[in-house]
Structure formats: C-alpha cells, structure tokens
Amino acid sequence: MPLQIQLRVNGSAVTTEITPDTLLATFLREHLHLTGTHVGCDTASCGACTVLLDGLAVKSCNVLVAQVQNCDITTIEGITPADGSLHPMQAAFKACHGLQCGFCTPGMIMSAIDLVMHHDHSSDAEIRAGLTGNLCRCTGYHNIVRAVMQAAPIMRSAKS
Amino acid sequence: MPSLSYHRPSSITEAVQMAHDDPDAKLLAGGQSIIPSLKLGLLAPSAFIDLGGLADLRGVRLAGRSLRIGAMSSHAEVANSADVRKHLPALAHLASGIGDRQVRNRGTIGGSLANNDPAADYPGAVLGLGAELRTDRRAIPADSFFQGLFATALGPDEIITAVEFPLPERAAYVKFPQPASRFALVGVFVSLTGKSVRVAVTGAGACVFRVPELEQALARGFSPESLAGITMPADALNTDLHGSAEYRAHLIPVLTRRAVAQALA
Incomplete structure (x- = not known):
C-alpha cells in the first residue's frame, strides 16, 4: 500500500508517495535523482550512502524513507553554498588529494562533517576511529585524515 | 522485497x-x-x-x-x-x-x-x-x-x-572486535557490587552467558591474578570464519583479566 510522506531534503519540502519498503538511498537516487549519494555495498558496511538525518550521519541504504517522516535530510548536493563554491570539507578533500576514484567521497565527506560537528576529532587516531564506518579502497586514508584536519578549524570558525 | x-x-x-x-x-x-x-x-x-x-x-x-x-x-x-x-x-x-x-x-x-x-x-x-x-x-x-x-x-x-x-562499584567491558564489523568475536563484561561479581560473555556462544567459575574466583579476590590458571572448555562455543571455538575459549579468561584490570584502574 503506498504511503504518503513528507520530509525536507536539502532545505526543500518534499511530499511524495512511496511503498513502505523504499530505502532512503533509493528514494534520493531514483525518485529525487540526487545521485551524489552512492550505494556501494548495500549492507550498511561501506558508508558511501552516508547522508545527514537531522544533522547526524546515517547510512541511507539502511534507513526506510517511512522512518524519516518530517525529518531533515542533507545530501552531498546540499552542502555547497549558493554561490557554487565548495564546502570547506570538499575544498579540503580537493586540496589534500583526499580522493582517487571518488566513489566513497560523498559518503566520506558527509560522515566527516558530522564527525567535526559532533565528535572529538583533534587527533589522527580520533579521526581514523571516527571514520571506521566509511571504506575507501584507493587512498589508504592518509590524505582523507589530512583533509579532515584541514577542514575542521575552518568549519569551527564558520560555526561560531 | x-x-x-x-x-x-x-x-x-x-x-x-x-x-x-x-x-x-x-x-x-x-x-x-x-x-x-x-x-x-x-x-x-x-x-x-x-x-x-x-x-x-x-x-x-x-x-x-x-x-x-x-x-x-x-x-x-x-x-x-x-x-x-x-x-x-x-x-x-x-x-x-x-x-x-x-x-x-x-x-x-x-x-x-x-x-x-x-x-x-x-x-x-x-x-x-x-x-x-x-x-x-x-x-x-x-x-x-x-x-x-x-x-x-x-x-x-x-x-x-x-x-x-x-549501579555497580566497579565495572568494565572489553571486547575483541571482529575488525570489519566490530561485532564482538568475544566480549566480556565484569562487574563488582558489594561481594557479588558477575562475568558475562558475549560473542562466544549461542547468546550471552555467565561464567560461574570466573565469578567465584573473582569473588574470592577481585584482581586479574585471581584468574591465574583458569581455562575454559570450547564445548558449545561458536566456530566461524573469524575464529574457532578453541580460540574463543582462550579469549574468555584473557579478556576477563583485562576487564578486571580496567575495572580496577
């Protein structure tokens, strides 16, 4: 039976009908065509599908749209400023070469934003532990950790 | 679906x-x-x-x-x-x-x-x-x-x-995580409340269980040394891709000692 639901995606209200088994990742990619959210493993392991749900990082392949009724979803498409410049985390990934093939990058960036906003991230070890839910098969993580360290103070000063 | x-x-x-x-x-x-x-x-x-x-x-x-x-x-x-x-x-x-x-x-x-x-x-x-x-x-x-x-x-x-x-007087949880999933290959929770000691083991069997032998040894003295020489039988423990029943049996007293040390720290 179709289900009527309302939520906000990247600041815009969305009202839609879905089947109750629709995953958030499927909804974002196939209904809203926000294909920046990637589906890697589809088993909640790799983190490529990470989005922010009311500001907190979640794996959208492991959440039903029905569960996020009236919630705020932010995807990689929703973090860039209106002038088209990059979010500080995106700019840092670019500057530090924190990506190679780029498949994990949207999820990695969404996860890193939540890490910097809500968790301890002052040391290399904390950042590595904080990113255990995101797999990258190219970089060996070194440049990703550098990118998070570079973006963190810029994000903190923008927040305050 | x-x-x-x-x-x-x-x-x-x-x-x-x-x-x-x-x-x-x-x-x-x-x-x-x-x-x-x-x-x-x-x-x-x-x-x-x-x-x-x-x-x-x-x-x-x-x-x-x-x-x-x-x-x-x-x-x-x-x-x-x-x-x-x-x-x-x-x-x-x-x-x-x-x-x-x-x-x-x-x-x-x-x-x-x-x-x-x-x-x-x-x-x-x-x-x-x-x-x-x-x-x-x-x-x-x-x-x-x-x-x-x-x-x-x-x-x-x-x-x-x-x-x-x-709320216990002392407690600690130590797990040996399966490195990809971070589920417990074996996890041991110990607590001390008054003279009562509880040792619960997850990851090793069909579901979580207590280990009376370890609890009694710790009730006599709540220290890692009290567990010296205690070994666990592997019977009925899990064997899978990540570890044998014998390996899990070995980990139980090892992690219990570490948990007790952590609870005392």
Missing part, C-alpha cells in the same frame, strides 16, 4: 495492540539489524510497526542507585549521555564501540536486546550488571531474558520500554 505495510503508532498501548492484531508484523526500532535482514530475505513481515514516534521510549534517567535507559535511545545517545558517562562509564564505553558512528546514530538499545544477536555488545552489559528489562507489561530480570540464539523471554506482542541498570 515482498509487499509490506507500515504503521506508526502514537502510544505504547496502540503499538502493543497492533502487534497483537497482526502476528506476522515486526516491531521496528532503529532498523540497523532488521532492515539488512529484510534485504537479505531472512524475514518477510506483513508490516513494520515503527516505534520511532514514541517519545516515552527515549532518554536516560538517573533514579537513586540505578540508571533507566529508554528502549529507543540510540547507541550514540547512551555513549554521549552525561549521566551514563559519570555513573556507568563501562556502559558508555560499550555503547561507543558498537558498529560505527552512523550505526550508533540509528541503532537502539531496545532493538539490540530484542534481537539478541549472539555477537551483540549490549547483552553483555545487561547480563553482566544484572539489569532488569521493563516491558509494556512486566519486569524481566536479565538472568531469564536471554534464552538462546536470537531468542528472548519476550512474548510475540511484548515491547521493551526501558532497561534499568543497577
């Missing part, structure tokens, strides 16, 4: 009634285990009864010498709760090590306990502290709650509302 209905009750009474009326429906908490099971075809419920709208099931409350944690509290909420960190740091530490950050933002304590995965972390704390599970109709002591592989004392339409943890 087969066709599925979705209900979002606005009270616990309504949720219980829905579960009672449709025996093929499943309760949905954070969904971090049940959604993967659904995708793999391991279950095909007629409906999900989503407990996500029930504010009564959330939150941490300190009441005298116990901490009451609402069943729908996420692992992240437990790990970050000032009350849990202050009064039961072993539990905050355990919650902060479940899965990964994204999973901790969604997964709930009630969901984990109702699922009773053999390698889940929370059953270790619940049995290792002698906590009590509150449901919509009764209180269930930890010692009779965990009944086997994915099996609990819960009735088919019974809903966990909270977990009441007594």
